[in-house]
Amino acid sequence: MVTFILYPVYGIIKNKKNQPAGDIMPDSIKNIKAKNKLGLIFFPAFDWAISPTHPEREERLLYTRDQVFEEGLMDIDGIKEFNPGIAEEKDVQKVHICVPEVKKVTTPSHLISAGGAIKAAGLVLNKEVDKAFAIVRPPGHHAFRVVHGARGFCNINNEAIMVEAIRSKYPDLKIAFVDTDAHHADGTQEIFYHDPHVLHISLHQNGRTLFPGSGFTNEVGGPGAYARTLNIPLPPYTTDEGLHYVLDNLVLPVLEDFKPDLIINAAGQDNHYSDPLTNMKISARGYAELNARLNPDIAILQGGYSIESALPYINVGLILAMAGLDYSNVREPDFDSRNLTQDPVITDNIKNTVAVLREIWENRNNQAPVPDTGEFTIKNNFYEREKHIFYDTDGINELQRERVKACPDCPGYIIIDSRAEKGFRNTRIKAISIPLKACKNCHEEAHLKFEEAKKEAGNKYDYLYLQDVKGEEFVTYPSP
Known part of the structure; x- marks a missing residue:
């Protein structure tokens, strides 16, 4: 197998001798076959931005798209691009109460972003592909059931709209979200807070240090869906080590118990060490390894605002991981493992949080009719x-x-x-x-x-x- 070393957006593929691939690149790519058939949906939303200089703008995905194509990933046998669909008004209404109506709080870009997520699910459920990755914007995981306007850059919740579209055709599916955005997935949590058939796990920077100021361990779901919500607030400067500890010691065991029919990775990428809005220390390779071990059926891009330094590399890593290909040499131009060593105090904090949540999960069936969480x-x-x-x-x-x-x-x-x-x-x-x-x-x-x-x-x-x-x-x- 050819090993890739990724360089800046104008990136070239180099072989193991660190020589430019040059004319050998096409033949090398053609000889690679993805272990998993992977569908990609790109939607950069060229005509939508909060402002020309806002972190949530179209360049977020343009650099990623350039990197993916320039590295030749779309020439790999088994990786295929699909066009997004367009969510209908009824798709939105199944999730949201838009005030005063859907068309007043959405643009065509919002409907296409949600439609891209729906398309990803359809590709998997119809067995056209093994896995699908919707690399779309605007994001959605901060949008609650009731929508009076935009919060956290989100108007409507594309991943929640996707789930209700799935359940319209497959009402008995058990679905699990694992949200890896640095910001707590408060909107998705709220929408499914009372639903025992949806497991929502959010790994995020501690809400005491970052918007939206929520996502603590005592937020565990409504009385009829106790422990179907699990929040893992991570200390600032958590590294790959901490993220993977949570995966191995909490997320994967919980998923094994829950036995979902479908696993969705809400693949926010603002935990990266270069992100301008957060204080985490996750690398592109760390993201790829998490995705490979999580083994989701569907991934949907959420946040991530290091437009040139992080997103192209994280997304390439995720694509390789989902396709079942080698991602071990994916790295950012400025990557230095010496800068990503985790403080032992942070490690202890994460271990304590995981222990609390493991106890909640293991005692989920032993609760009173109204669990004493102080919330209801x-x-x-x-x-x-x-x-x-x-x-x-x-x-x-x-x-x-x-x-x-x-x-x-x-x-x-x-x-x-x-x-x-x-x-x-x-x-x-x-x-x-x-x-x-x-x-x-x-x-x-x-x-x-x-x-x-x-x-x-x-x-x-x-x-x-x-x-x-x-x-x-x-x-x-x-x-x-």
Whole structure:
């Protein structure tokens, strides 16, 4: 097998004698066959950016695309590029309550990014490929169920939209997320917090030191989905060593117990040592090794803002790992292992965190009906909590009251009261959300609650929403 040493974006492949590959490159590439058939979906979103100089801009993927093609990876037998699809409005409505409506909080780029994720899942589930990697933007994992605007650079949650699209066709699949973005995947967590059929694991820089300020070990899922959420807050300056310790001693054992039908890597790349927004020390090779050992079916790009120094190398490493090819010589031009040694104090901190989470997981079936996490209270047969949500990108403050029906037969329907404030403008909405696995009684009761809520429309609320995922019915009242 040819061994690759990657150089800057204008990169060339060099052989083991460190000589430019020159004319031998095409023949060398043609002789490589991927062990896993891998589908790649690129979508740089040329016409979307928060601002021309914002970290979340189109150059994030242009350098990656150049690197992938210049290194000849697309000439490897078994690696194939596919065009993204376009998510439909109903795909978004299965996940989000967009205020006032989907088209007011999305652009075509958001719908194509979500469509790229859906396409990746379809390729795998239809057995066109063994694995798929959606290298798309805008990202999505900070978008909650209710969407008043953009937060964490995210308007809609592309990976959550993908999961609900999957479950429309395969409703009984057990799905596991492993999110490796440096920022806590708070949006994806919130969307599936009450769903026992989705396991969500997030490895991220400790929220006490980084946006969004959440993702602690006591956030373990709703009362009906206890331990289906696991958060691993990592200390700043965690290295490959710490990341792989968590993988080996927590993530892989939990996945072995859960036995998911589908593993999704939300492949954020801002844990890299050169990222300008974070304080972690993960290398491109460390990312590739994690992906190879995790062995996900699907990967979806999320964050990562070291546009030239990290993303091209991380993504090439991930592509090689997912294709089952050698990634051992993937390295950044400035890579120096001496700068990536982990402090023993950090190692001890990570080991303690893993021990806490292992205990939570191992005792997941021994909990009281309402686990004593301090997050929920129970009143009139509903679990209740309040959430304060800040939309850092759009400057919106939201106060949300969430009530979940305590049902022994299903995850229960959700009633949401939300008030969003931006400047002198306030928007108040009420939403009834019915999950895919709702029982007959909850399904009928939720519809009655929606009809009752219409009596309050106009006086108390600007809009009412029915999000019936089970019946695929989505109503906004009054129509915007």
